[in-house]
Amino acid sequence: MLSEHAEFKALSMKDIYTTSDGTQKIRTSHYIENLLIDFETVIIPCDRGRTTVCVSSQDGFEETSDHD
Secondary structure (H helix, E strand, C coil): CHHHCCCCCCCEEEEEEECCCCCEEEEEEEEECCEEEEEEEEEEECCCCCEEEEEECCCCCCCCCCCC
16 A cells, blocks of 8 residues: 555645636645645636646745745
């Protein structure tokens, strides 16, 4: 089983953005071996009753920080 070789933890929710066409961009983060990784999930509705889901570890959210 996969759970015997990997540890699964909950993601931390950072942002949710919904566009005018119903597309949702969800930004989460997760620690992997003491490294904080951001993930972006995009949920795209379709007129034909289907939904497309895209998950990326290279998120496209612009982040501002005082310590850049």
